Amino acid sequence: MAKKTYIVTDPSGKQHTRKTDRVYTHAVVVRDSYEFDLAEASKIYDVDKQNFEYSVKIVNTNGEYLAQTIYPSYTPEQVANVEQAKAQRLAKAQEEVNTFKTAQAFAEDRRAKRIAKVEERRAAGCYKLYDVLGFNGRLDLAQKAASAAQGGRYAEVHILSAKLKG
Known part of the structure; x- marks a missing residue:
């Protein structure tokens, strides 16, 4: 059986395609939320502090x-x-400990770097782009996927009809 190509056009006008043997009727497209990503990036995570403490132990x-x-063997x-990897990790740990002195300072640096990456994505226009969350063979499956994606992570969620190319 020859593969078919399905096309959906997102709200920005960009076309997304999927080539498959399966039958699809809908696709769910999403646009990332700048506000969500910024809020997540702005948190101080315990794992950052734990990573610093691990470097101190090293x-x-x-x-x-x-x-x-x-x-x-x-x-x-x-x-x-193995010895080279160990020496590199020791050097990285020494640099972290000498630079930051405390777990809090290390965690704040990690937070600032996460925020900077979110701002880079914003400047690059990433928060205006849509991605396909998935193609679905039935409307109810698309609705279920869209419902699960609502709120938080995505600024917009749309269910679009998939058209067969050609």
């Missing part, structure tokens, strides 16, 4: 906290790769 043990197993090249 530095305090001069890298011995990194449990890198070197198996007897390793070739000299593999052993060298």
Whole structure:
């Protein structure tokens, strides 16, 4: 059976296609929410603080906290790769500890970097673009997918009819 191509045109006029053996009737398209992404990026996450504390442990043990197993079957090249990775992680940990001094400062830096990435996406126009969340073979499945996508993560959610190309 030859594959068919389905087309949907989002509200901005961009066409999205899917080539498949399946039958589709609808597609759900979404546009990311700048406000949601900015709010998420602005949070201080405990994992950032934990990552800093892990770096402190690495530095305090001069890298011995990194449990890198070197198996007897390793070739000299593999052993060298493990040792090089360990040295790189130790150097990164030393840089983090010397630069930030506290877990809070490290977490705030990570937050600032996340916010900067959101702003870069905004400047690039990413929050004006639509993506296909999925193609569906029935309207009720498209409605279910759209309902699950409503609120929060996406600024807009649309159900569009899929047209068969040609």
